[in-house]
Amino acid sequence: MFKVIINVDPKKSILDPQGKTVLRALNNLGFSSAEEVRIGKHIVVMLDVESENQAIESARSMCTALLFNPLTEEFTIDVEPC
Amino acid sequence: MLTIGVVVFPGSNCDLDALRAVNEVMSCNAVPLWHMDTNIQADAIVLPGGFSYGDYLRPGAIATHSSIMKTVKTFAENGGPVIGICNGFQILTESGLLPGTLLTNNSTRFISKDISLNIVTNRTPFTKLFKPNQQITMPIAHKDGNYQADASTLASLKNNDQIVFTYNNNPNGSVENIAGICNKEGNVLGMMPHPERAISKWTRSTDGTIVFKSLLQFLEAK
Numbered sequence: 562m563f564k565v566i567i568n569v570d571p572k573k574s575i576l577d578p579q580g581k582t583v584l585r586a587l588n589n590l591g592f593s594s595a596e597e598v599r600i601g602k603h604i605v606v607m608l609d610v611e612s613e614n615q616a617i618e619s620a621r622s623m624c625t626a627l628l629f630n631p632l633t634e635e636f637t638i639d640v641e642p643c
Numbered sequence: 644m645l646t647i648g649v650v651v652f653p654g655s656n657c658d659l660d661a662l663r664a665v666n667e668v669m670s671c672n673a674v675p676l677w678h679m680d681t682n683i684q685a686d687a688i689v690l691p692g693g694f695s696y697g698d699y700l701r702p703g704a705i706a707t708h709s710s711i712m713k714t715v716k717t718f719a720e721n722g723g724p725v726i727g728i729c730n731g732f733q734i735l736t737e738s739g740l741l742p743g744t745l746l747t748n749n750s751t752r753f754i755s756k757d758i759s760l761n762i763v764t765n766r767t768p769f770t771k772l773f774k775p776n777q778q779i780t781m782p783i784a785h786k787d788g789n790y791q792a793d794a795s796t797l798a799s800l801k802n803n804d805q806i807v808f809t810y811n812n813n814p815n816g817s818v819e820n821i822a823g824i825c826n827k828e829g830n831v832l833g834m835m836p837h838p839e840r841a842i843s844k845w846t847r848s849t850d851g852t853i854v855f856k857s858l859l860q861f862l863e864a865k
Binding site: 578627 | 700743751792793
């Protein structure tokens with residue numbers, strides 16, 4: 562069993578209105594050193610596979626099939642045995 | 644009698660409005676099509692507005708993989724008229740039937756109001772009865788209507804006369820003020836404004852009727 566952690570984030574080239582709004586709120590709260598906020602999604606999938614490689618392969622297929630939009634997002638995959 | 648199918652996903656909420664518009668304006672047989680169906684007996688298909696699957700992951704992302712969308716794709720690829728309104732537009736971009744994508748409005752707010760639109764092209768089955776450059780009014784009601792596409796996609800949209808509606812006062816940050824586009828062939832139209840909510844006096848504008856009357860004329864001429 563492996564725990565796969567997929568982070569899907571808006572591409573750098575894409576304006577992230579949610580991140581921008583949160584940045585403004587942080588600045589208003591006095592966090593003046595905050596310069597940029599990007600907000601993405603954190604997806605955890607428990608996978609019943611034999612190896613770490615299989616887990617990564619499977620997670621990548623899931624991203625391509627559904628979990629991310631290649632036009633506007635990018636993703637990273639982390640795997641933990643469990 | 645002509646039959647117009649309105650696809651109902653879990654979370655669709657403009658399906659009854661769309662069915663009513665088809666009934667009242669086109670006097671056609673309006674049938675709801677459940678998302679699990681795989682067989683479509685219809686002359687045109689409406690993907691209605693709403694929040695299919697709660698907009699989980701991305702608006703339209705999960706609806707794209709429902710059983711009926713395979714059939715809708717085949718129907719569209721064979722030249723069948725398909726209109727996606729609001730969430731329906733998001734489903735069309737997610738499924739690759741239309742290029743580009745719809746992001747969160749620049750203001751991050753849900754915007755619900757009547758809006759002035761410009762007709763760029765009338766070459767689709769749904770816009771035949773409009774005149775190019777005609778100014779019309781329809782309501783919008785969305786949070787994710789900010790149309791974006793890369794430079795080469797935009798160039799091809801322009802070169803192939805695929806921009807159908809533009810906003811006169813851009814409400815959401817859409818590139819080139821785009822409110823609606825069609826595919827190259829013109830038979831698939833996606834639009835954020837709601838024609839089905841602009842069909843009678845009590846909806847303030849009746850400009851939406853022209854969308855349904857255009858479709859009727861197109862289907863009758865076939």
